Every structure is written in structure tokens, then in C-alpha cells.
Amino acid sequence: MTSPLPSRQIVLRGAYNVRDLGGYLTAQGSPVPMRRFLRGDCLHRLDEGEPERLHFEGLRMVVDLRTAREVRDAPSRLARQRGVEWVNLPLFDALSPDALAEIDVPDGHPLLAMYVTAVETRGEAIETILSRIATVREGAVLFNCTAGKDRTGxxxxxxLGLAGVSHTDIIADYALTEALIPELVAEFLSRSRANGGDVATYATLLESPASAMAGMMAHIDGRYGSVMGYMDHINVPTNVLSRLQVRLGVTE
Structure with a gap:
């Protein structure tokens, strides 16, 4: 398994969980190139100079996966960065932190059910997101949500599955969030406590359990055979898949 730290984390003043998907080994045994795909958390508190720094380092597009309300309440600092295209493409409203705080937790961990729900009910949104990401030909695209773990995950x-990266690495990349956002989790819990929320339940939903991502990948394999099979199911165009695979370092 390829070690996920330290080179993948991009340390930014005002964000916690911005990382590069580069370095993981593809099905061909070559690494995913660095500075092609970045994943991130909330970007509305980036310090002065950080948006410019990201652009200087190659950032060309930001796909904000948050809801319209989240974007309105906490506008991204990258939305007006010159040279960076910013677009809001919500993935799944029920995966916003505020919505998670109101969910009743069933027996077992709820995140697996939520991820499977996203896969099964939000295919059109996922196809739109991937198609938009594929329009970036040079430089990096960053996709983010609020904590950088659920929708972004x-x-x-x-x-990564499209590149044939091992499930072990995909799961490790997801679980890494837990070590990076303790301050963000504390902030969310404090806000929930102040609003009279069920803090214990909410804390469970702010975890990043490896079992949740392992279960999602197993679901995709079991129902569609592979991530590529899932892409076919949600009608991601062939040219989009080809462009993404080229950017992921997968050769035909």
C-alpha cells in the first residue's frame, strides 16, 4: 500500500483536509500523477494569499459539492480567484454536516448506508460532476465539501477506482480524514451542543470509519462488477472516462 502522508497533504492556512490524489498506484503499476486531482474540506476561511498560492501551483477548477445553502452561508474563497473556474454541483443534500446532525442513527454505523444511498440515487449528479471535472485538461481540479470526507470521499x-487503485489504498485515503480534522469536528460538535442537538449521535456521523468506505466499494463491486461497471450504469460518456483516465495516468 502506498503511504498517504506526508506528500499528499497540502497544508493551507484556514483549511484542514486538502490532499492530492496523486501517488497511488494504478492498475498498470504507475502512480497517479500529482497535482491533477485534489480533494478538500471547507475553503471559506482560507487566509489571504492562499487562493493565489493554489492558483500559482496549478489549480484551475474548483467543484464545490456543498448545497446551495452551505455555499450561501460560507462562500468559498476560491469562487472569485482569477484564473480558477469555480462551480457549485451539490452531490447529496443529506450529507451536509447540518443535515447529518439531524439524522437518527440506526443499528450499526450509518455512513455506509448513506454512501450506498448516494451511489444508488445520485447517479445523475455524479455523472455531471465527473463530466465537469473531465473538462480540465491542464493543471489541477479541486473538489470539496465541508469536512472533506463524505461527499468528497x-x-x-x-x-481512484476508475484508475484501478487498490481498494486498500482507496479505503486508507478515505480514513485519513479522521487524523486531519479533529479541530473541525470539535467546532461542529460545539455548534450542535449550543443548538441543543444530540452531540453523541452527531459525533458518530463525523467519524471516518474504514468499514464505511470498504462497504461502499464492496457494494459497487457486488452490484456492478467494478467502478467502471458503475460508470456504465450511470451513463458516464466514454470520452469523459477516457479523459479522466488519461489524467489519472492510466494508459490504454
Whole structure:
């Protein structure tokens, strides 16, 4: 398994969980190129100079997976960065932190059910997101949500799966979030506590359990045979898949 740290984490003032998907080994045994695909958390508190720094380092597009309300309440600092295209393409409303705080937790961990629900009910949104990401031919595209683990984690897993990255690495990449966002989790829990929420339940939903991503990948394999089979199911165009695979370092 390829070690996920330290080179993949992009340390930014005002964000916690911005990482490069580069370095993981593809099905061909070559690494996913660096600075092609970045995953991230909330970007509305980036310090002055950080958006410019990201652009200087090659950032060309940001795909914000948050809901319209989240975007309105916490506008991305990258939305007005010159030279960077910013687009809001919500993935799944029920995966926003505020919505998670109101969910009743069934027996067992709820995140697996939520990820499977996203895969099964949000195919059109996923196809739109991947098609938009594929329009970037040079430089990096960053996709983000609020904590950078649920909505962002689903898209990251699908991209890495498209490159044939091992499930072991995909799961490890997802689980890495837990070590990077303790301050963000504390902030979410404090806000929930102040609003009279069920903090214990909410804390469970802010975890990044390897079992949740392992279960999602197993579901995709069991129902569609592979991530590529899932892409066919949700009608991702062949030319989009080809462009993504080229950018992921997968050769035909």
C-alpha cells in the first residue's frame, strides 16, 4: 500500500483536509500523477494569499459539492480567484454536516448506508460532476465539501477506482480524514451542543470509519462488477472516462 502522508497533504492556512490524489498506484503499476486531482474540506476561511498560492501551483477548477445553502452561508474563497473556474454541483443534500446532525442513527454505523444511498440515487449528479471535472485538461481540479470526507470521499473513491487503485489504498485515503480534522469536528460538535442537538449521535456521523468506505466499494463491486461497471450504469460518456483516465495516468 502506498503511504498517504506526508506528500499528499497540502497544508493551507484556514483549511484542514486538502490532499492530492496523486501517488497511488494504478492498475498498470504507475502512480497517479500529482497535482491533477485534489480533494478538500471547507475553503471559506482560507487566509489571504492562499487562493493565489493554489492558483500559482496549478489549480484551475474548483467543484464545490456543498448545497446551495452551505455555499450561501460560507462562500468559498476560491469562487472569485482569477484564473480558477469555480462551480457549485451539490452531490447529496443529506450529507451536509447540518443535515447529518439531524439524522437518527440506526443499528450499526450509518455512513455506509448513506454512501450506498448516494451511489444508488445520485447517479445523475455524479455523472455531471465527473463530466465537469473531465473538462480540465491542464493543471489541477479541486473538489470539496465541508469536512472533506463524505461527499468528497465518494467522488475521490470513484476517481481512484476508475484508475484501478487498490481498494486498500482507496479505503486508507478515505480514513485519513479522521487524523486531519479533529479541530473541525470539535467546532461542529460545539455548534450542535449550543443548538441543543444530540452531540453523541452527531459525533458518530463525523467519524471516518474504514468499514464505511470498504462497504461502499464492496457494494459497487457486488452490484456492478467494478467502478467502471458503475460508470456504465450511470451513463458516464466514454470520452469523459477516457479523459479522466488519461489524467489519472492510466494508459490504454
Amino acid at each position: 465518494v467522488i475521490a473513491a470513484l476517481l
